[in-house]
Amino acid sequence: MLDGRLLVDAHLHPPRLSTLxxxxTRWAERYGAPGWRSAFDEDGVVVPAAFDELLEAEGVDRAILLCEYSPKVTGIQPVEDLLPIVKHNPDRFAFLANVNPHVHYPIAAELLRQVELGAVGLKIHPVHGGFSAADPMMYPAYQTCAERGLPVVVHCGTSTFPGSANTMAAPELLDPVLRDFPELTVVLAHGGRGWWYDQAAFLALMHENVWIELSGLPPARLPDYYQRFDLRRLARKFVFATDWPGVPGIARNARALADLGLDDDTLAMALAGNALRIYFKSTTYS
Structure with missing residues (x-):
């Protein structure tokens, strides 16, 4: 816990560095807190115990780990590399599956393979993968998630990595997906970062099952990013996340969110409750 509150970080990247x-690495070194490499051994492999201790020190109760199959932009971060971390402390760690229609076929079969390994949801990265979230190739994956009650996290924000297709980040591209799968839980990673804050906020307020994930967003800037909306109302749809290791500090970001003056119930939802509901079907908010 952090300052007496449950804390869930719903977006962390602990990859094997040689796969990237x-x-x-330049991104992590530029934006990450000093000492993030302490979680890795000399070969660039995450040491589960060291990573666990790092998150314990930051006050993180649960952490959602991400893999990624984007060979043209960031490289391959295979799901198998996350399994030793989860095995070390399954009470703290869980992970999301990742599929790319240019890499995986049949896409539903690969998703199910990763779900059988323990994935609690699906993350897709249209910007790095070079596809639209509304591409019909993705529909079998959405259908699988809808049937199994698994959330889908969609990268909705600009990326500075060479080769990124930033036009694919627009939240409005999800409109046909939300129409065709009204029961699907969708999380907007990075909350529309760049040019689409209004789109992300509108979708989250319009749809009960759409959420704004705060990864990569400095909490102190949220009132500016979402200035056209009632922040206290919108914050009830927030999911705390950092994009570790590209963050100045997990506890630092969580405290910055707490400094926005949200009421206790809303803050508890944003820091942990919403993530627990989305990924673990829990109603525990504090």
Whole structure:
């Protein structure tokens, strides 16, 4: 816990560094807190105990880990690399599946393979994968998630990695998906970062099952990013996340969110309750 509150970080990348392109490491070194490499051994492999201790020190109760199959932009972060971390402390760690229609076929079969390994949801990365979230190739994956009650996290924000297709980040591209799968839970990672804050906020307020994930967003800037909306109302749809290691500090970001003056119930939902509901079907908010 952090300052007496439950804390869930719903977006962390603990990859094996040798699987990544150099731009990823430059990003982590530029935006990450000093000492993030302490979670890795000399070969660039995450040491589960060290990573667990790092998150314990930051006050994180649950952490959602991400893999990624984007060979042209960031490289391959295979799901199998996350399993030793989850095995070390399943009470703290869970992970999301990742599929890319240019890499996986049949896409539903690969999703099910990762779900059988323990994935609690699906993350897709249209910007790095070079596809639209509304591409019909993705529909079998959405259908699988809808049937199994699994959330879908969609990267909705600009990326500076070379080769990124930032036009694919627009939240409005999800409109046909939300129409065709009204029961699907959708989380907007990065909350529309760049040019689409209004789109992301509108979708979250319009749809009960759409959420705004705060990864990569400095909490102190949220009133500016969403200035056209009632922040206290919108914050009830927030999911705390950092995009570790590209963050100045998990506890630092959580405290910055707490400093926005939200009421206790809303803050508890944003820091942990919403994530527990989405990923673990829990109603525990504090």
């Amino acid at each position: 392109k150099p731009a990823w």
